[in-house]
Amino acid sequence: MKICHITIKNFRSLEFFDEEVGKHNIIVGKNNTGKSNLLWAIYYFYYPKNLTVEDFLKRQNVDDEKDEKLQIELTFDSLTINEENNNRKYFSDGIIKIMLKAWIDDDGKLNYEHHGYIKSQIPIYTKDIDEGLKSLLENSKPKRTDFDGYDDLKQIMEDIVPEGRIVKENMIEIKEKYFSYHPEIEKEIVELLSPEKYHGFIKTNDPKTIGECYFIPAIKDPTEDLQTAKANSPVNQMIRSILHDIETEDTKENFREIQEQVKKERQNNMDILKEKFNKELELFSTSVDIRLLDVEISTAFPLNIDILYNDGVPTPLDNKGTGLQRYVLFKFLKIKNELNLGQDTSYILLFEEPEAHLHPQFQREIARILKSLSEHINYQTFITSHSPQFIDLLNLDYVFIFNKEKECTKSNKCELHLADIREEIKTLLLFDPNVKEIFFSEKIVLLEGPSEETISNILIQEGKLNVSNVSIINAKSKFNIPRFLKVFNSLRIPYTVLIDEDPYFVPIYNNTNPSRIKGKREAYNKTLEIAGLIDDSLGKIVVISPDFDEFLGVSKNQMKKFGKPTAVYEKFKELKKSNDDTVTDIEGLFNTLVNPEMLNFKISNPDGSEWKYQDEKLVTTPQARYEDFKEAVNQKIKLYNEIHSNLSTIEIEELKQMFNKKKKIEKKKESVRDKTTGPMNNWLK
Structure with missing residues (x-):
């Protein structure tokens, strides 16, 4: 069985949480936003005896909280056959729904009960x-x-x-x-909370009925979780479940024979005890019967093992580093999964900051282990984390971002359907694996390309830009920005975007090459598309005309000679050396990006004024002239001549054959135009 929906009321900072969940759930957010409270709520649902009055939501200016009820409601699906049979009364439409409710009575005592939901027919009279x-x-x-x-x-x-x-x-x-x-008499089927208590999570504690729930907290000494002598430690529970069915039928039969022999040996003393006891009770006209009960092998022979780690000298685990201890714990989970693939028991795994004390390389491995666990039909994982390693950009459906509003936790869940852009996100990850940092950001500055990123890095290194609460992301291209904005909007992450205007019309743009004009038009229309995607409550844009490189004064020749990042760096260094006012403008621009509250408009120019788009019907594009065409032809001929001087005789012959073949094809088509003449063929001749 897996949890498919969680509803929580008045538990710690969770005043109200009501969300669908999946098989692999990631909860992120700043410290003290209530992430771990979600894990504790699930854990206490399974083990309510650990609840205390301190777990009730604390509200300011409320003196008496006795009337406030704590509720944790879990809906389960994907039940195994055993789980379905053991919960038949509550099983309907493939799910069961159970509520834990707790309250404080007049004496200040905490009370709790589980109740299941049932389907009932209500007559419509x-x-x-x-x-x-x-x-x-x-x-x-x-x-x-x-x-x-x-x-x-x-x-x-x-x-x-x-x-x-x-x-x-x-x-x-x-x-x-x-x-x-x-x-x-028509009847309506309604869902009702059964007045009868549901004891599955209290008395039976039978994994075949309710599954098992493990919680691995972050701040506790991991040695405690790994102590195999402690019955409640997760590793002890795992080892017990791994070894539970190892006994053979011969072993079980031998144990039964031994148990019968022991019972016979004890029977004589037991009969004497019973006789004396009943004699004492004659005054009350009653008697007792004392029976010896059978015990299971696991009860008679509880696991009592010790684990020593041998890296030259056998050493207890608690003498090893904290990172190794946690690493070993996760490896136990991996082994358990491999050994129990056919087991008819469900496992709910709760991990608080699994990256704690681990090297980044091990964090990546642990992230893969936990993700693979959730792929198994019997496993479900809930993880709180501050590490991007645990974010899977291709599976954002169950990523929750927690934040605090007043004293209560609020949750934002990614509602973005990623099927249409999954391949594009894969490409983004190839260029920048660190893009996952966005899920841990208070706000984001999204830059169009390498020029803007280079300047931002310079300003950060020089202490001119405070990014303590900001993530700066390079989108690698204007055409990638819409993909980012869809994710930002879905997760409610505040952002600012810096993009080039890329106008394709005069007097700003004068290149008459039709293909260049087409490319610029597409880039300009992408600017308009991006502007339309901005959520007014989250984001703002700064548009630079015509583009950032020209705003900085970097020439095309410099970019060809040095490459864009180096050319931008050298140009900025030159501007600083000459005390150019552009440096001040650049510093002001980037400080505005990280402090968007300084911007008064949704779409602004670098100076803070409102940016206005140009209506395509009212602009004029550059027109090609005969002189432009002639110059283009001359440039091609010049290029051909340069290539010709470096060609071998064999290469020239191969080209001649290629063009001769083309001539024959054109003759067959009876082209009215003589394809054998022209600058290319004249050059070949």
Whole structure:
């Protein structure tokens, strides 16, 4: 069984949490936002005896919290056959729903109960129904005389309860039979909380009924979790479950024989004890019977093992580093999964900051182990983390970002359907694996490319830009930015975007090359698309015209010669050396990006004024002239000549054959234009 929905009320900082969950759930957020409280709520659902009055939501300006009820409601699906059979009363439509409710009584004592939800048929009575009959049908414990005057109902009652009191179960059966005789009474199926207590999570504690729940906290000494001598340690529970079914039938039979022999040897003393005991009780006219009960092998022979780690000298685990201790713990989980693939038991695994004390390389390995565990049908994982290693950008459906509003925890869940952009996200990860940092950011500055990133790095290194609460992400291209914005908007992460305007019209752009104009038009339209994706409550854009490189004064020749990042670095260094005002403008621009509250408009120019888009119908694009065409041809001829001087005789012959083949094809087509003439063929000749 796996949890598919969680509803929590008044537990610690969780005033109200109501979310669907999946097989692998990641909870992120700043410290003290209540992430771990979600894990503790699930754990206490399984083990409510650990609840205390301190676990109730504490509100300011509330003196008496006794009326406040704590509720933890879990809905389970994917039940095993055993779990389904053991919860038959509550199983409906593939799920069971159980609520733990706790309250503080007048004496200040904490009370708790589990109750399951059941499906019940509620009759929809017509307006002309006899009110006495309706009242009788709604009475759970009527008297026999109450049926007088309702002959058909009375007959049903006498068939089911020939004599004696009518109890609640009898009345349910009476109503079902009566309704079967009266199909004109419509019924509505409703979900009701059963008044009877559900004991699956308290008395039986049977893994075949409710599964097992492990909680590995972050701040506790991991040695405690690994102490195999402690029955409650997670590793002890894992080893017990691994070794539970190892006994063979021969071993079990031998144990039964030994147990019978021991019982026979004890029987004589037990008979003497019983005789003396009963003699003492004669005054009360009563007696006792003392019986020897059978025990299981696991009870008679509890696991008592010790683990020594041998790296030259056998050493107890608690003498090793904390990182190794936690690493060993996760390896136990991996082994347990491998050994129990066919086991009919469900496991809910709760991990608080599994990255704690671990080297980044081990963090990545642990993240893979936990993800692989959740892929197994019997496992489900809930993880709180401050590490990007545990974020899977391709599976964001169950990533929760926690934050605090006043004294209560608020949750934002990614509601973005990623199927359409999954491949694009894979590409982004190839360029920048650290993009996962966005899930741990208070706010984000999204930059278009390497030029902007280079300047931001320089300003950070020089102490001119405070990014203590900001993540700066390079989108690698303007065309990637919409993908980022969809994720930011879904997760409610505040952001600022810096992009180039890329105008394609005069007088700003004068290149007459049609393909260049087409490319610029696409880039400009992408700017408009990005502007349309901005959530007014989260984001703002700064648009630089025509682009950041020209704003900085970097020439095309410099970028070709040094590469863009180096050219930008050298240019900025040159501007600083000459005390150019552009340096001040750049510093002001980036400080505005990390402090977007300084911007008054959704889309701004670098100076803070509002940016206005240009209507395509009102702009003029550069027009190609004959001189431009002639210059382009001359440039091609110049290029061909440069190539020709470096070609071998064999390469020239190969090119001639290629063009001769083209001539034959053109002749077959009876082209009206002579394809054998022109700068290319003249050059070849």
